[in-house]
Amino acid sequence: xxxxxxxxxxxxxxxxxxxxxxxxxxxxxxxxxxxxxxxxxxxxxxxxxxxxxxxxxxxxxxxxxxxxxxxxxxxxxxxxxxxxxxxxxxxxxxxxxxxxxxxxxxxxxxxxxxxxxxxxxxxxxxxxxxxxxxxxxxxxxxxxxxxxxxxxxxxxxxxxxxxxxxxxxxxxxxxxxxxxxxxxxxxxxxxxxxxxxxxxxxxxxxxxxxxxxxxxxxxxxxxxxxxxxxxxxxxxxxxxxxxxxxxxxxxxxxxxxxxxxxxxxxxxxxxxxxxxxxxxxxxxxxxxxxxxxxxxxxxxxxxxxxxxxxxxxxxxxxxxxxxxxxxxxxxxxxxxxxxxxxxxxxxxxxxxxxxxxxxxxxxxxxxxxxxxxxxxxxxxxxxxxxxxxxxxxxxxxxxxxxxxxxxxxxxxxxxxxxxxxxxxxxxxxxxxxxxxxxxxxxxxxxxxxxxxxxxxxxxxxxxxxxxxxxxxxxxxxxxxxxxxxxxxxxxxxxxxxxxxxxxxxxxxxxxxxxxxxxxxxxxxxxxxxxxxxxxxxxxxxxxxxxxxxxxxxxxxxxxxxxxxxxxxxxxxxxxxxxxxxxxxxxxxxxxxxxxxxxxxxxxxxxxxxxxxxxxxxxxxxxxxxxxxxxxxxxxxxxxxxxxxxxxxxxxxxxxxxxxxxxxxxxxxxxxxxxxxxxxxxxxxxxxxxxxxxxxxxxxxxxxxxxxxxxxxxxxxxxxxxxxxxxxxxxxxxxxxxxxxxxxxxxxxxxxxxxxxxxxxxxxxxxxxxxxxxxxxxxxxxxxxxxxxxxxxxxxxxxxxx
Numbered sequence: 001x002x003x004x005x006x007x008x009x010x011x012x013x014x015x016x017x018x019x020x021x022x023x024x025x026x027x028x029x030x031x032x033x034x035x036x037x038x039x040x041x042x043x044x045x046x047x048x049x050x051x052x053x054x055x056x057x058x059x060x061x062x063x064x065x066x067x068x069x070x071x072x073x074x075x076x077x078x079x080x081x082x083x084x085x086x087x088x089x090x091x092x093x094x095x096x097x098x099x100x101x102x103x104x105x106x107x108x109x110x111x112x113x114x115x116x117x118x119x120x121x122x123x124x125x126x127x128x129x130x131x132x133x134x135x136x137x138x139x140x141x142x143x144x145x146x147x148x149x150x151x152x153x154x155x156x157x158x159x160x161x162x163x164x165x166x167x168x169x170x171x172x173x174x175x176x177x178x179x180x181x182x183x184x185x186x187x188x189x190x191x192x193x194x195x196x197x198x199x200x201x202x203x204x205x206x207x208x209x210x211x212x213x214x215x216x217x218x219x220x221x222x223x224x225x226x227x228x229x230x231x232x233x234x235x236x237x238x239x240x241x242x243x244x245x246x247x248x249x250x251x252x253x254x255x256x257x258x259x260x261x262x263x264x265x266x267x268x269x270x271x272x273x274x275x276x277x278x279x280x281x282x283x284x285x286x287x288x289x290x291x292x293x294x295x296x297x298x299x300x301x302x303x304x305x306x307x308x309x310x311x312x313x314x315x316x317x318x319x320x321x322x323x324x325x326x327x328x329x330x331x332x333x334x335x336x337x338x339x340x341x342x343x344x345x346x347x348x349x350x351x352x353x354x355x356x357x358x359x360x361x362x363x364x365x366x367x368x369x370x371x372x373x374x375x376x377x378x379x380x381x382x383x384x385x386x387x388x389x390x391x392x393x394x395x396x397x398x399x400x401x402x403x404x405x406x407x408x409x410x411x412x413x414x415x416x417x418x419x420x421x422x423x424x425x426x427x428x429x430x431x432x433x434x435x436x437x438x439x440x441x442x443x444x445x446x447x448x449x450x451x452x453x454x455x456x457x458x459x460x461x462x463x464x465x466x467x468x469x470x471x472x473x474x475x476x477x478x479x480x481x482x483x484x485x486x487x488x489x490x491x492x493x494x495x496x497x498x499x500x501x502x503x504x505x506x507x508x509x510x511x512x513x514x515x516x517x518x519x520x521x522x523x524x525x526x527x528x529x530x531x532x533x534x535x536x537x538x539x540x541x542x543x544x545x546x547x548x549x550x551x552x553x554x555x556x557x558x559x560x561x562x563x564x565x566x567x568x569x570x571x572x573x574x575x576x577x578x579x580x581x582x583x584x585x586x587x588x589x590x591x592x593x594x595x596x597x598x599x600x601x602x603x604x605x606x607x608x609x610x611x612x613x614x615x616x617x618x619x620x621x622x623x624x625x626x627x628x629x630x631x632x633x634x635x636x637x638x639x640x641x642x643x644x645x646x647x648x649x650x651x652x653x654x655x656x657x658x659x660x661x662x663x664x665x666x667x668x669x670x671x672x673x674x675x676x677x678x679x680x681x682x683x684x685x686x687x688x689x690x691x692x693x694x695x696x697x698x699x700x701x702x703x704x705x706x707x708x709x710x711x712x713x714x715x716x717x718x719x720x721x722x723x724x725x726x727x728x729x730x731x732x733x734x735x736x737x738x739x740x741x742x743x744x745x746x747x748x749x750x751x752x753x754x755x756x757x758x759x760x761x762x763x764x765x766x767x768x769x770x771x772x773x774x775x776x777x778x779x780x781x782x783x784x785x786x787x788x789x790x791x792x793x794x795x796x797x798x799x800x801x
Contacts (some may be wrong), residue, residue: 003585019055019078020588022085030107031088033117033196034068043701049115050591051107054637103171103218104198105205106491110501110537110551112580112595112631113200114138118223123706123738125191126754126794127235127243127266129184131155133191134217134691137199138631138646141712141768147271147348148239148789150279151306152185152359155199158599158627159652159686160214163560166204167217170298170367171430172385173209177451177481178511178561180210185793186302186363186389188279189264192233192245193300196220201448201631202597203535203553203578207487207505208430208447210553211533213576213601221298224258225255227251228439229747230801233264237754237794241268258287270790273350276311285789296369303362308393311351312767312784318347331780335398347762347787354396354417361391361422378435381445387426387602392419394460405459405474405520415463418474420518424453445706446486453479457518471566471631477523479561484508497542503535503550509558525564529573531556537580545586553578559619563605566618574621582631590636590643599627606654606683606719607785625654625683640698645691652686655679663773674773681721685766687729689713702741717769717783725783730763732788733755748800753793 023031030051037044038055040062047053054063065075066086105111124133128149131142135155144169145152154162163180167173169190177183191197200216224781235243243266256547262283269276316324329339341353365387372380389515397416402409405418432445456476466533485507492500504787513525537551555578582595604620629650636643656679663672693709709733717725736754743749764785771781 003616014800018082018589019057020083021047021053021055021064023051023068024085024087025326026087030720031068032115033119034066034088039063039066041701046117046119048637048642050586050635051632052586052591054589056639057489065581069179083231102150103168103205103216105200105206108499108541108547109205109491109541110539110549111200111204111578112138112202112582112597113198113204114633116197116199118195120196121191121194122126122750122798123752125233126237126752126796127189127241127268129153130187130191130197130217130219134197134199136646136694136708137201137646138692139201139648139650139690140199140215141687141690141710141765143786144788145272145309145786146268146275146277146306147309147787148241148268148792150266150268151270151275151277151304152183152243152310153218154182154184156685157199157215158597158629158650161685162258163352164213164557165215165217166209166212167219168208169219169365170221170369171208171218171359172365172367173381173447173449175209177426177449177483178453178479178513180557183279183361185304185306185359186361187280187300188266188281188304189243189245189262189301190221190281190283190302192231192247192264192285193221193223193260193262195222195224202580202599203533203555203576205503205535207445207489208504211507211531211557211576213555213557213574221283221300222287222296223247223249223260224287225249225251230719231748232799233796235794235796238789238792239269239271241794242266243796252289256289258285258289270307270309271348271792272309272313272787273348274307274352276307276349278305278727280302281605291373293372295368295371296367298367298369299365301362304359306359307350307446308352308357308359309350312786313347313349313764314342315343315783315785317342317345317349318764318785318787326378327780328722328782331782346560348522352396354394355365356394357396359391359393360420361389362386363389365392377437378433381432381434383430384427385429386425388425390423392421394419402459402462416459417461418459420455420457422453422455424451426451441489441491443489444487446484448484449482451479451481455479455515455517469758475516475518477513477517479511479513479525481509481511483510499539499541501535501537501539503553505531505533505535507531507533507556511558513561513564521565523556523565525561527558527564527610529556529558531573534580546583548583549581551578551580553580559605563619567620568618569620571605571619572603572621574604576600577602590634592635593631593633595633597629597631597632601625604654605657606657622654622657624656625652625730627652627683627686635793642696642698646692647692648690650686652683652688652717653680654683657681659720661719662771666775666778668774676720678720681719682716684716684719685727687713687715689729702739704738706734706736708736712765717767724781725769727764727767727785730761730765732761732763733758746801747800748798750796750798752796752798754795756792756794757788757790762790763788 023034032049034047036053060080078470091765105113131153132149135142138159142155162182167182168259198218204216229249231247233245245264247262264281266279281302285298288295314328367385370382400411401417403411430447434443457474458472489503494500508530510528515523517523535553539549541547555576557574563571567587577600579598585592604625605619631648633646659676661674691711695707697705714729715727734756735758740750767785769783
C-alpha cells in the first residue's frame with residue numbers, strides 16, 4: 001500500500017500557554033541549533049533554522065539557559081511574557097565561523113538557502129554520503145549507483161547535476177577543475193566532522209570556484225568544544241553495511257588550543273550485485289586562539305575502493321522482459337557468461353563480472369586558515385590549501401587486441417586488463433576582508449588557484465603468455481588550469497526596513513592540455529576567458545513577521561575537458577540569468593517561505609544523442625533554455641509535533657533542440673547521421689514536482705519518532721520529451737526511532753533504528769538512454785536505470801564519554 005504524506009501548510013495552531021523565543025547575535029542574525037534548557041524540566045530543545053524555539057508551560061515565571069558553541073552561555077529569567085528575543089554575545093569559538101563567512105548567504109539576504117545545523121546532520125548521519133543527508137533541501141534529490149547511498153552517489157538541485165553545483169569545504173573549492181564533477185565517495189564520513197552545511201539554490205552568493213548553475217553546497221568542518229569528549233559511532237544495517245568511527249576532541253586547552261581527530265571505516269556490499277564499497281577516512285585539526293587572531297590547520301583524507309556499478313540495469317531486465325533481454329544480448333554482443341548473468345539476475349543486475357573491476361582512489365586535503373581581528377568591526381581572513389589525489393579504475397576487456405593500444409603490438413585477439421589513472425594536484429589561496437559600518441557591511445575577497453592533472457592508462461596483464469609490454473602506458477595527457485577571482489560585496493541599509501545587497505565578481509581562467517586521450521585521439525585544449533558575474537538584491541521588512549526579497553544574478557561557466565575533446569566545434573561558455581523573488585512569513589508556531597525563480601540559460605551545454613569514438617555522449621551548446629518555478633517551504637510546531645515541508649513545482653524547457661542519431665544500414669555498411677529537430681521540449685533529468693516532509697514526534701523526553709517522505713516526479717532520460725524514455729515518478733517513506741539520554745558516565749547515549757523505504761517502493765532515481773538505426777525504419781533503443789534499494793534497515797549507536 002502506497003502512502004502519500006501530503007504537504008501541510010498551516011498558519012495557526014495551539015497558542016495557549018506557548019512561549020516563543022528567537023535567538024540572535026549582536027548583529028541581529030539568527031542563531032540556529034542553540035541549546036535551550038529551563039528549570040521546568042530536564043529536556044533540551046534547540047532553536048530551529050530561523051532561530052526560533054517554543055516552550056509549552058502553564059507557569060508565567062521560569063528560567064532559560066541558552067548556549068551555543070560559537071557564543072557565550074547566558075541565563076535569562078522570564079516573567080509574565082510569551083515572546084522574547086535573546087541576544088547572545090560572541091565567544092572565542094565564533095571566530096571559527098569566519099572560514100565560511102564569505103561563501104555563505106546571511107540571514108535576511110535576498111537569496112534562497114537551507115541550513116543544516118549540527119543537530120540536523122546528526123539526526124541523519126547513518127554512514128551514507130552527504131547527498132542523501134541533505135536531499136531534503138527544496139528542489140533536491142539524490143541518486144546512488146550502488147542503490148543504498150554508499151559509494152558513488154550524487155545530488156541534483158533544480159535539475160542541475162554536480163558539474164553545475166558549486167561545492168566548497170571551509171570556503172575552499174572542491175569541484176574538479178577539469179570536469180567540474182564532485183566525487184563524494186572520496187570524502188567518506190566527512191559529515192561526522194561537519195558542524196553545518198548550507199545548500200543554496202540558483203546562483204546564490206557563490207564566490208570561490210566555478211559559477212553555480214543550479215545551486216551551491218557549502219560545508220563547514222570542525223567540532224570546536226569547550227570540553228573534552230570522545231564520540232564513538234557504530235552503524236550496522238542491510239547489505240552488510242558497517243560503520244565504525246571514533247572522534248576525539250580535546251576541548252579548549254588554556255582557552256588557546258583545540259585538537260580534533262576522527263578515524264572512520266565504512267563497508268557495504270551495496271544493493272546492486274557486487275557493488276561493494278570499502279571506505280577509510282580520517283580528519284585532524286588543530287586550532288590556536290588568542291585575543292586578536294586564530295590559526296587552524298586541517299587535514300582530512302579519504303581512501304575508497306568500490307566495485308563498479310555505473311553500467312546500470314537494462315529496462316528489459318527490470319521489467320523481466322525475456323524478449324527485450326534477448327535483444328540486449330544481441331545488440332551488445334554479449335558472450336555466454338555475460339548472457340547468463342543478464343538472464344539470471346534481477347533488478348540488481350551488474351554488467352561487470354571481473355573480480356577486480358574496481359575504482360580505487362585516495363585524496364588528501366590540507367588547509368591552513370588564519371583570521372585576524374583588526375578591530376571590533378573588521379577582520380582579515382587568509383586560507384592556503386593543497387589537495388592531492390591519485391587513483392585508477394581497473395577494467396577487464398574481453399577479446400580485445402593490443403594493436404588498439406600499441407602500434408608495434410602483435411595483431412591478435414586476447415583478453416586484457418587495463419587501468420586508467422588520474423593523478424592531480426590542486427593548490428592556492430583564498431582571502432577576504434570584512435568591515436562593518438553603522439548602516440553597511442563590505443566584504444572584499446578572492447582566490448588564486450592552480451590545478452595540474454595527469455591522465456594515463458596502463459595494460460597490466462593479458463591472457464597470452466610471454467606477451468611483452470615494452471611501454472605499458474598507452475596514453476597520456478596533462479591538464480593545467482589556473483584561475484583567479486576577485487569580488488566585492490556590499491550590504492547597505494537604505495532605510496529602517498529596506499536593505500540593499502550588491503556583489504560584483506570578476507573571474508578568469510586559463511586551461512591548457514595536450515597529449516593523447518584514452519581512445520588514442522589527440523588532446524589539445526587552449527582555452528581562457530574573463531567573466532563578469534554581478535548580483536544585486538533588496539530585502540524589505542514589512543514587520544517582525546513578514547519580509548520580501550528580490551534578487552538578480554548572472555553567472556558564467558566554462559566548458560569542461562570532455563566538451564573540448566569530443567565536440568566537433570569549439571564549445572562556448574554558458575551563461576545564466578537568475579531572478580529570485582519571494583517572501584518569508586513567521587507566525588506564532590512556525591514560518592512559511594514562498595519563492596519564485598526564473599532561470600534563463602544562454603548556450604547551455606546539453607547532450608544531443610551524438611557520441612564519441614568510445615560511446616560517450618557529446619555535449620553541444622543550445623541557444624535557449626530556461627527553468628521557471630515556485631518553491632514553498634513550511635515549518636510548523638504544534639504540541640509535541642514539528643513538521644518541515646517543502647514543495648517545488650517547475651517547468652524546465654529547451655528551445656530549438658536537435659537530436660543526433662546514426663543509421664548504420666541493415667548490414668552495418670554505412671554511417672549516416674540523422675538529425676531530428678524539436679521546437680520546444682523538456683530538459684532531461686528535471687522533474688516538474690519535488691516534495692519533502694519531515695515529521696518529528698516527541699513521544700517521550702528520551703524518545704523521538706521521525707517520519708520522512710519524498711516524492712519526485714517523472715523525468716525524461718533525454719531532451720526529446722519522448723514518453724518511452726522516462727524515469728517514473730517515485731514516493732519513498734523513511735521512518736526512524738531516536739532514543740537518547742545522558743548521565744554522569746555518558747555525556748550522550750543515542751540509539752537510532754531506521755527503516756528506509758518503509759513501503760518497499762521499487763524505483764529508479766537515475767538512468768540513461770541511447771539509440772541508433774539499422775536500416776531506415778529499424779530503430780534500436782535501449783534504456784538503462786539505476787534501481788534503488790527496497791525496504792532496508794540501519795541501526796546507529798553513538799556514545800559520548
